[in-house]
Amino acid sequence: MGEFVIKMPDVGEGVAEAELVEWHVKPGDPVREDMILAAVMTDKATVEIPSPVNGTVLWLGAEIGDTVAVKAPLVRIEIAGEGTEPTPVEKPEAKTEEKAAPKAEAPVATPSQPAKVEAKAETKTPAPASNGVHVAPERLEKALASPAVRLRARESGVDLRQVTGTGPAGRITHDDLDQFLARGAQPAAAPAGLARKTAVDEIKVTGLRRRIAEKMTLSTSRIPHITYVEEVDMTALEDLRTMMNRDRKPDQPKLTILPYLMRAMVRAIADLPGVNSTFDDGAGIISRHHAVHIGIATQTPAGLTVPVVRHAEARGIWDCAIELNRLAEAARTGTATRDELTGSTITISSLGALGGIVSTPVINHPEVAIVGVNKLAVRPVWDGTQFVPRKIMNLSSSFDHRVIDGWDAATFVQRVKTLLETPALIFVEA
């Protein structure tokens, strides 16, 4: 028997390390070739790491949440025949060391613990399998549940070891399983009714959530934001959009407001190129981009991601819409590549129907501008003689006040407003 060592692969250009976000195997598991072992996350994209060999997992080189350097050993697999390393020795030298620390330590100090949701209830914890008692693996680590509960769990794909039993000795009842299934993989809560709840759920910030947190901290601590809100009469654009959607060809996607906004921004940027910049505040250099790569802040099941429509300046309205759909889908299903999630020069933030009246978008560092789209609503507007119903939408836009003056910010937004209110201008040859 030999040993095969899988190292953290080079997951992208210039990436020196990646965060381990998911293990699909544990020591002792048999693995087959091409089976997914782990998922790692770089700045934005998640990459799955498959096994190149058949064998049995001996050792995992990191815990969830650890940052692992490229080329550091990640998994050791026992294989038939010659291995890649003669002697299994020490752990990788990546930043994965101190995790042998006792689990009971304050969670703040140990960023390298596995991601887990712990219910710190003051109530008696059932089934004390811990307190130093060594329990025979096969026979007692089985979840305590009747055969009927076990069958239901297996058919529902539930690992009963994750279900908290409320019965005697921690026995898992049908009700426990029902609640678990209803709640998803959350820990059991106290029974219904008006009762004091003393539990605190500690949720470790890992993976995408950690990236978002870091990014937001960076943006708001470094960038003095100025936010400017303007009202836009979208009635004409909505008429145009309705008509274009009605007459679209079968292979054309349904248009939303966003492609129009993107095109309007491209036109406005031509007049005010300063907003399409990135500011390296360390080096003191503003890079004014001729390409317009528009990031689209997108909500995914895992959290906020920003897929990028590249070269919006070279895309027509339909092309923008197609690319937008493709990227949104990729982001939602987690299949977006690292390249598709980086390199934007300006960003749009849109919550659609949840857009509210006003928002204060946070600039996507190191960009200098972000355009926030608020909810479109029919409002009464005084046209000089009477109130008329108009489709009104606010744009809430933030700018890096270090490099964009208020005047320029306002001018940019006014330019976008004009283009949207008179949509023909968007299509006029420049």
Added chain:
Amino acid sequence: MKEISCKLLVIGAGPGGYICAIRAGQLGVDTVIVEKAKAGGTCLNVGCIPSKALIHAADEFHKLRSAASGRSPLGLSLANPTIDLARTVAWKDGIVGRLNGGVTGLLKKAGVKAVIGVARFVDGKTVDVETETGLQRIRAEAIVIATGSAPIELSDMPFGGSIISSTEALSLKSVPASVAVIGGGYIGLELGTAFAKLGAHVTVLEAQARILPQYDADLSKPIAKRLGELGVEVFTQTVAKRLSADGKTLLAEHNGRPIEVPAEKVLVTVGRRPVTDGFGLEEIDLDRAGKFIRIDDQCRTSMRGIYAIGDVTGEPMLAHRAMAQGEMVAEIVAGNKRAWDKRCIPAVCFTDPEIVTAGLSPDEARATGIEIKVGQFPFQANGRAMTTLSEDGFVRVVARADNHLVLGIQAVGHGVSELSASFGLAIEMGARLEDIAGTIHAHPTQSEAFQEAALKALGHALHI
């Protein structure tokens, strides 16, 4: 050559194989089962069922003889009972025949095609069967190996003549004057006891320090005592050597000194081996676990699409384990999610008195490092046991000390085999001592001893 194909092919129609085939048939899986002899396997034809028939006949005869001896405390008396063993065996064969037919009928009802003949692997998806009407080739998406086990033969004393295995012991035409039993495990003692009750002079030779070495001494003690009462001679730390020249005496070595044991028949019960030869298993080269075929928790072997169940996969070699595996594999083949998640496989030893075990013994539980509580209740203090002259033995419950989860239950006593159901149920359901203590057990029954044992472990037994 005829050729058929199916979704599931089961090789061997013992309890594991036929259950697997019936369940698969019920689930609508196109299933073929191959059996070289009669449906039912060892269990039904030459194991569990016929041995229990013989044991029952011997028990009945022994009761009559006790009454005839004038020593019956019940006040019974009669004169000179006799037994016609040929008729006993015929009655036993009738039961076996009915069950054979029953299994065949159930397979048919489930829509399973049965092929009689000797199977032989061609490759991992193809099996050839030599049938009476010629060679039949069967191609299957999934194959279940359920070939069972066979008695182990002693190289110095191969089966034949007066040297018999359990199979022949169940079909003797008359009661031998003397039987030497080599191997004091449960099969040897079950049959040895039966022959003693039928009137044979029985000697048991066991290599280890005590009989039933797989059970703890507390459990085996009542059996040893009863063997003495029945006149069975037990030699432990004894190794059988060979038959004498006239073939009437078994020569053995007891603690290093030679002994001679009268032996009209020598019953060899030194264990069973998995049947892994004679059906082309070498063609597919499956991983082994010792002599057995290695399986995972879904009974999958090292080759995709090939499953193995029952005795061929290892200990404990019990029909009900094979049945549970067979049922599980049928569900898996039908596409359902199943895996082996049993907490215990109860085991019954039909000696006099009987032994039942389920889950962990006190020693096994302690070996895991858990702190335990043990409660033991003797049948001497059980009214029902007293009224049936069955005061030997006890029920013992092993539980975790911290949360009282029942880890194991053992019993020795008359008729305790029927208690195995509640023992198994208690463990599978995850009962605590309080659950058993809090369940009303009908009076007067032997099962009360189970409740009392739980109460004893909790520190407040009522009848002791």
